[in-house]
Amino acid sequence: MSDTEEVTGEEVEYLVLNTCRFMTNISVPKIPDGEKVDFDDIYRKRQEKDLAELQSLIEAHFIQRKKDEEELITLVNRIVSTPGLRGAAASASCAAPQEEKERKEQEEQRRKQDEDAKKKKVLTNMTQQYTSGQKTDNRRAKRQTEREKKKKALAERKKPLSVDHLSEEKLKYDTAPLLVMHAGVNAEMNCDLMETRLRSGRRAKGRGKGKVSGRLR
Numbered sequence: 001m002s003d004t005e006e007v008t009g010e011e012v013e014y015l016v017l018n019t020c021r022f023m024t025n026i027s028v029p030k031i032p033d034g035e036k037v038d039f040d041d042i043y044r045k046r047q048e049k050d051l052a053e054l055q056s057l058i059e060a061h062f063i064q065r066k067k068d069e070e071e072l073i074t075l076v077n078r079i080v081s082t083p084g085l086r087g088a089a090a091s092a093s094c095a096a097p098q099e100e101k102e103r104k105e106q107e108e109q110r111r112k113q114d115e116d117a118k119k120k121k122v123l124t125n126m127t128q129q130y131t132s133g134q135k136t137d138n139r140r141a142k143r144q145t146e147r148e149k150k151k152k153a154l155a156e157r158k159k160p161l162s163v164d165h166l167s168e169e170k171l172k173y174d175t176a177p178l179l180v181m182h183a184g185v186n187a188e189m190n191c192d193l194m195e196t197r198l199r200s201g202r203r204a205k206g207r208g209k210g211k212v213s214g215r216l217r
Helices: 009-023 039-081 083-157 168-216
Strands: none
Touching: 083 168
8 A cells, every 4th residue: 555545534444343343253362370461561462463454454455446446447448449339338328318219209109190090080970971961962852853843744734624615525525534634643642652651661760770779789
């Protein structure tokens, strides 16, 4: 140990404690019987021995400390002088922030994908509802057109009657086609009425099934 090295209070305390633990194993010398004992000499020798052991422990501590510092300096120089190790050290120091950044970017991307999927689903439902409404309107318009055609045909069949100048026999003869036409019109009206009732029954039945199936779900 060099004379210029300073010993801190913690190091001295550590070395003294180790010395005390080491000294507990030392046996007390026996005093010979019938001889005069110089206790001062025994105490002085004991102190000299303890001081020598403490000095040895302090020197061993600083030798090991110096060796550790030299190994640390060698390792640092090796890392600095080797590009691969220097890059690995830099990568290790930057790995944690980079991983956190990538994780946040992935979470943001997943959130945007979920929002896009929800918007797409809403638009699809709106499109389906609009298409269904258009089909219903088209069917209604088609039925209305067919009714208008029938009304127009019936209106064209109607003819103004002039019977004042006809005799009874002539009147019976001229009314025969009218009776036939009237029967045909009644038949068509009955057919239309039956068709309307059947359609209404199907719609009511379909709505009833929808309600029942909805309750079952």
